[in-house]
Amino acid sequence: MFRVILAVFISISIGTLVGFRFSGTSISGAIVNNLGSGGGGQAGGNPPGCTDGVDCVCDTVASKLPQGTSILLCEDFDAPVLYSSLAQQHWVDSGWCGSNERGYCQYWHLTYGTATGGAMWDQGQPNTNPRVGSVCNIEAGSACNGVKEWCSVRQGNEVDGGGVDCWEANQLNPHIDIVKYDEDFYDEISTLTPPKRPGSTADGVIAGNHAAARRISTTGTNALGGGSGSSWASSTNLGIAILMAYSSNVEQTNILNYPWKHNEWGNGQHGYFTFSSMRLGGNGKGPSDFPLQQFAVTPSGTDSQCINDSLTAGPEDPNGPIGVKECTSQRYRWYADPNRYSRSTDWSDLNEWRCIRARITGLGTTNTCYTMWFNNGFTEKVVIDFCGMDSSFWNSPVPTYLYWNSYANANIGQSGVTATTYRYEDSIVITDGEPPSCADIGF
Numbered sequence: 001m002f003r004v005i006l007a008v009f010i011s012i013s014i015g016t017l018v019g020f021r022f023s024g025t026s027i028s029g030a031i032v033n034n035l036g037s038g039g040g041g042q043a044g045g046n047p048p049g050c051t052d053g054v055d056c057v058c059d060t061v062a063s064k065l066p067q068g069t070s071i072l073l074c075e076d077f078d079a080p081v082l083y084s085s086l087a088q089q090h091w092v093d094s095g096w097c098g099s100n101e102r103g104y105c106q107y108w109h110l111t112y113g114t115a116t117g118g119a120m121w122d123q124g125q126p127n128t129n130p131r132v133g134s135v136c137n138i139e140a141g142s143a144c145n146g147v148k149e150w151c152s153v154r155q156g157n158e159v160d161g162g163g164v165d166c167w168e169a170n171q172l173n174p175h176i177d178i179v180k181y182d183e184d185f186y187d188e189i190s191t192l193t194p195p196k197r198p199g200s201t202a203d204g205v206i207a208g209n210h211a212a213a214r215r216i217s218t219t220g221t222n223a224l225g226g227g228s229g230s231s232w233a234s235s236t237n238l239g240i241a242i243l244m245a246y247s248s249n250v251e252q253t254n255i256l257n258y259p260w261k262h263n264e265w266g267n268g269q270h271g272y273f274t275f276s277s278m279r280l281g282g283n284g285k286g287p288s289d290f291p292l293q294q295f296a297v298t299p300s301g302t303d304s305q306c307i308n309d310s311l312t313a314g315p316e317d318p319n320g321p322i323g324v325k326e327c328t329s330q331r332y333r334w335y336a337d338p339n340r341y342s343r344s345t346d347w348s349d350l351n352e353w354r355c356i357r358a359r360i361t362g363l364g365t366t367n368t369c370y371t372m373w374f375n376n377g378f379t380e381k382v383v384i385d386f387c388g389m390d391s392s393f394w395n396s397p398v399p400t401y402l403y404w405n406s407y408a409n410a411n412i413g414q415s416g417v418t419a420t421t422y423r424y425e426d427s428i429v430i431t432d433g434e435p436p437s438c439a440d441i442g443f
Helices: 057-064 087-091 107-114 153-159 304-309
Strands: 002-006 071-075 176-179 211-214 238-246 293-297 321-329 329-337 354-361 369-374 380-389 421-431
Touching: 057 421, 087 107, 087 153, 293 304, 304 321, 321 380, 329 380
Parallel strands: 002 321
Antiparallel strands: 071 421, 176 211, 211 421, 238 354, 238 421, 293 329, 321 329, 354 369, 369 380
């Protein structure tokens, strides 16, 4: 059953930033994250492990896609330079790529471009004689575009044997933490538990060597940003797959009582996929369809085009359309069907990993089709499926990069996030056709 809702919604948005050219391995024009080489994790509460450049998700997924489908972007966070002793060159060291800025030569900046101000070293500096790397010479005009990363005890020991806070960024509100071992998940907050594989005890990282913890603190918007440095060839069709989980304290932090943006798509700043909490939910739990909420930004004066759209059955279920459409001021929104997905039933423990996939066809046309699958680790089901969506009037409807966002409205003129919390992401794959299966991305 498809429902249409008319509502008024006020949101806070952030501008698109100009990025830096990425550095990585290209497969059919794709942005793939294989920098360096290295081994995987060990047994016993540590990640399953893979060898970057050989058998990690982004090394193998292309061969598993249907013929004619190509990868546009793949990020499995498994490059050794993100965690091991090699990380010195890529999080804080300068000079080897021709810049003296702290972190300018890091993996994140070279791959995804310039982040938002709060995520970068220009918002906080270590002392004049840092433990690792050099400081930014801001007075001499340095932009200090490198991203700050949380350094756990275990990571610091691997980097230089010195333990916690190897980058001296932990007190400067870093927006990302690359996690590998179970203890990385509770390095900052000892009461947190590692995310679980469905139906099991705590597993932590379940695909490859590492995952990304998107850190949201009690101050600032905590957007990471960047992305335009990893632009891909324009495609009106997209296939998307991701592994997601949240920290075990997320429902106690107030963040779900206000809009909480997830990753955005292209210059239009659209939320095409798991954009998260846009409708308010009480008791800290967020709305019943969290985080399977999507939206597109539309020009002023075009709301009637959303209202008048007549959606039809999608390609997966002839009994559709399936989902919920909502037309608000300069926003075209669509959510998981309440008869197919309920957070209290399908994702009652947000500290469990889930796999979510989507396929979008005909972006920029009057007949856009959208299908989303939700996999709880035991079964996969269609939760959105329709055609007939008019995306021809949306702002820049065809994206060419992913903007890494985690903007928390609770910290902007609201009561605030009450404790640092996290969104975990892994095995993000974007194609120009069919999405990979959940099994193909490590689920």
